[in-house]
Amino acid sequence: MNDALSIVLFSGTQDKLHAAGTIAAGAAAMGRPVNILLQYWALDAFRADRIDEDHGLSYDAARPRFNEPVGRVGHIPWLETFRQAKELGEVSILACSGSLSVLGLEQTPMDPLVDDSGGIASFLIAAEGSQLIFI
Amino acid sequence: MNDALSIVLFSGTQDKLHAAGTIAAGAAAMGRPVNILLQYWALDAFRADRIDEDHGLSYDAARPRFNEPVGRVGHIPWLETFRQAKELGEVSILACSGSLSVLGLEQTPMDPLVDDSGGIASFLIAAEGSQLIFI
Amino acid sequence: MNDALSIVLFSGTQDKLHAAGTIAAGAAAMGRPVNILLQYWALDAFRADRIDEDHGLSYDAARPRFNEPVGRVGHIPWLETFRQAKELGEVSILACSGSLSVLGLEQTPMDPLVDDSGGIASFLIAAEGSQLIFI
Numbered sequence: 041m042n043d044a045l046s047i048v049l050f051s052g053t054q055d056k057l058h059a060a061g062t063i064a065a066g067a068a069a070m071g072r073p074v075n076i077l078l079q080y081w082a083l084d085a086f087r088a089d090r091i092d093e094d095h096g097l098s099y100d101a102a103r104p105r106f107n108e109p110v111g112r113v114g115h116i117p118w119l120e121t122f123r124q125a126k127e128l129g130e131v132s133i134l135a136c137s138g139s140l141s142v143l144g145l146e147q148t149p150m151d152p153l154v155d156d157s158g159g160i161a162s163f164l165i166a167a168e169g170s171q172l173i174f175i
Numbered sequence: 176m177n178d179a180l181s182i183v184l185f186s187g188t189q190d191k192l193h194a195a196g197t198i199a200a201g202a203a204a205m206g207r208p209v210n211i212l213l214q215y216w217a218l219d220a221f222r223a224d225r226i227d228e229d230h231g232l233s234y235d236a237a238r239p240r241f242n243e244p245v246g247r248v249g250h251i252p253w254l255e256t257f258r259q260a261k262e263l264g265e266v267s268i269l270a271c272s273g274s275l276s277v278l279g280l281e282q283t284p285m286d287p288l289v290d291d292s293g294g295i296a297s298f299l300i301a302a303e304g305s306q307l308i309f310i
Numbered sequence: 311m312n313d314a315l316s317i318v319l320f321s322g323t324q325d326k327l328h329a330a331g332t333i334a335a336g337a338a339a340m341g342r343p344v345n346i347l348l349q350y351w352a353l354d355a356f357r358a359d360r361i362d363e364d365h366g367l368s369y370d371a372a373r374p375r376f377n378e379p380v381g382r383v384g385h386i387p388w389l390e391t392f393r394q395a396k397e398l399g400e401v402s403i404l405a406c407s408g409s410l411s412v413l414g415l416e417q418t419p420m421d422p423l424v425d426d427s428g429g430i431a432s433f434l435i436a437a438e439g440s441q442l443i444f445i
Contacts, residue, residue, distance in 0.1 A: 048194070051235035052235055053236070055350050056320065059318070063434070100326065101354065101366075161205070164202055165205070172306045172308055174198075175320075185325075186368075215329065216325075216371040277386065296339065296340070305441075306441075307441045307442075
């Protein structure tokens with residue numbers, strides 16, 4: 041096993057984006073290469089025209105008190121964690137070309153944090169031998 | 176680390192099923208063995224009597240514009256990605272026996288893509304030394 | 311790759327908690343060390359004053375028949391799987407200090423199953439070389 045960390049980032053809510061960015065920043069700070077593939081709603085979250093909007097919260101909390109503590113959380117600085125990760129180390133963020141097509145986003149500008157687009161096959165090749173997580 | 180890829184597939188919405196199937200097909204095309212364990216809602220999605228129905232979308236998108244682009248996505252050919260994965264390589268799909276029991280599905284026929292049922296222990300043994308993701 | 315299993319546990323619904331606890335117990339029964347980091351809604355679920363409440367279900371099922379089989383599932387004994395995991399082997403459960411801060415839970419007592427709190431960096435260091443999943 042090599043020391044890289046690979047993340048398939050699927051979810052587009054700010055809590056999960058924050059979790060992903062925090063893990064990426066932590067790994068980058070350890071000097072580990074980090075490869076991130078943006079799929080589906082994470083890809084939508086990184087659109088240049090929407091990245092600063094409120095990205096909501098996931099439904100992974102117990103529903104009987106859905107707005108508490110969910111409603112207390114407020115804005116989560118998820119984007120800063122990805123910026124920090126890139127400053128700290130070698131972090132690649134790719135837009136998944138298959139997801140771009142499914143969502144009709146091929147011509148939509150992405151935030152400059154996104155380095156390039158690429159397919160799942162090339163991501164999996166780059167991710168071989170590394171820890172791989174899906175968020 | 177060996178070159179197998181192991182997936183605990185928990186989610187039953189078509190976007191996450193599509194992401195899982197795409198990753199499985201990509202790994203199978205590389206010649207990597209793929210082991211998938213179906214739990215909970217993924218298991219429900221592979222019921223023979225429901226597999227062709229609409230399996231909805233996850234709530235992993237920002238809620239303020241929930242129906243856009245979510246509503247634009249339409250049908251996602253997730254089942255085809257699993258069929259393709261099986262044609263491309265060595266892909267095993269197991270129904271988790273614990274989840275079958277929790278959901279009361281022990282007697283419910285599964286789609287022929289599902290090879291067998293088995294417990295988490297045997298899955299973890301087969302998955303040792305491989306990349307392991309939870310979707 | 312060593313034989314440890316590391317879990318970033320983010321979700322706080324009983325179905326995903328159950329999946330995580332089952333995987334942890336299965337790995338512990340194999341004699342594998344298990345490291346769990348509780349983030350966000352999983353952290354909220356392990357609050358001492360709420361751990362026995364109903365933690366709901368995730369929205370990872372197809373919506374057209376949302377209450378079936380979801381409504382049939384009822385109570386899932388997720389907490390018992392974590393207790394069992396700890397009895398079976400070497401299982402560490404950490405509260406993520408960053409999530410404690412985001413959720414304002416620094417002074418809130420956690421269930422005794424939670425061993426300590428710690429940051430993402432120390433978790434990633436402990437998790438190096440192991441299988442790592444995000445739930």
